[in-house]
Amino acid sequence: MSTADNRKYFQAVDPLAGVPLQEVPKNEQCVERTEAEWRDELTPEEFRVLRQAGTERPYTGEYWDTHTAGVYQCRACGAELFTSNEKFDSHCGWPSFWAPLAEGTVRYIHDRTLGMERVEVRCANCDSHLGHVFEGEGYGTPTDQRYCINSVSLKLVEAPTPQ
Numbered sequence: 140m141s142t143a144d145n146r147k148y149f150q151a152v153d154p155l156a157g158v159p160l161q162e163v164p165k166n167e168q169c170v171e172r173t174e175a176e177w178r179d180e181l182t183p184e185e186f187r188v189l190r191q192a193g194t195e196r197p198y199t200g201e202y203w204d205t206h207t208a209g210v211y212q213c214r215a216c217g218a219e220l221f222t223s224n225e226k227f228d229s230h231c232g233w234p235s236f237w238a239p240l241a242e243g244t245v246r247y248i249h250d251r252t253l254g255m256e257r258v259e260v261r262c263a264n265c266d267s268h269l270g271h272v273f274e275g276e277g278y279g280t281p282t283d284q285r286y287c288i289n290s291v292s293l294k295l296v297e298a299p300t301p302q
Contacts, residue, residue, distance in 0.1 A: 170216040170265035181215065188291045189215045189267040192252075192259065197232025200290025204228075208298040210240070214291065216265035220244050221288070223298070227280060233270065233287050237280035245269065245286075260286060267292065 172180070177190050187193040197203070202211070211221040211234070221236045229235035239245045243263055250259040250271065260269045270288035278285060 172265075177215070185214060185291055188289050192250075192268040193289075194270075195233070195289045195291050200233060202234040202290040202293055202295060203232055205234070205295065207295060210296050210298070211236075211288075211293045212296060213262040213265060213267055213269070214294045215267040216262060217294075218244065218262055218264035220262065220269070220293070221286070223295075227278065229276075229278060229285055229287070231285075231287060234290055234293065235278075236286040236288065237278075237282045237284055239286065247272065260288065262292075269293075 174190070178186055181189060184195070188195055206223070206226075208223045210219050211223075211226075212219050219240050221234075221238075222240050225236045225238045225240075227235055227237060245260050246263045246266075248259040248261060250257040257271045257273070260272050261267060262269060268289075269292045270286065272284055272286045274282075274284045276283075276285055
């Protein structure tokens, strides 16, 4: 599902009625590892969030209040997901973006855990949990969306400083 297409499920009476379960991409770029391999590569906290769909505590992550220019990559596989151009201050305690870097970089899944109905955001390249996307919260962003992403799911590659 593209970023442009996701508006239709937020406009439905049931906000998740139009969210199809998306398959993990079946191409040469899709990262596949065993659980043991992920455990070897990631810290315990990274594994808990990225591979077990955990959530870091608000206001504790590395990027929640960062304003550094650059590209945010998936910490698990290095895929480029978001840029600082789409990052905004939502004051929610996690990094917030109003759109991913490009269509197809993330995928969306129904999340009915914890007694809530939400839309989970995952890396389209390695299927790691990133966070959730919300709409209609009044932030005044171009998409009226807030991608609420765990800092531990991201790695910021700073933009080169002009000489």
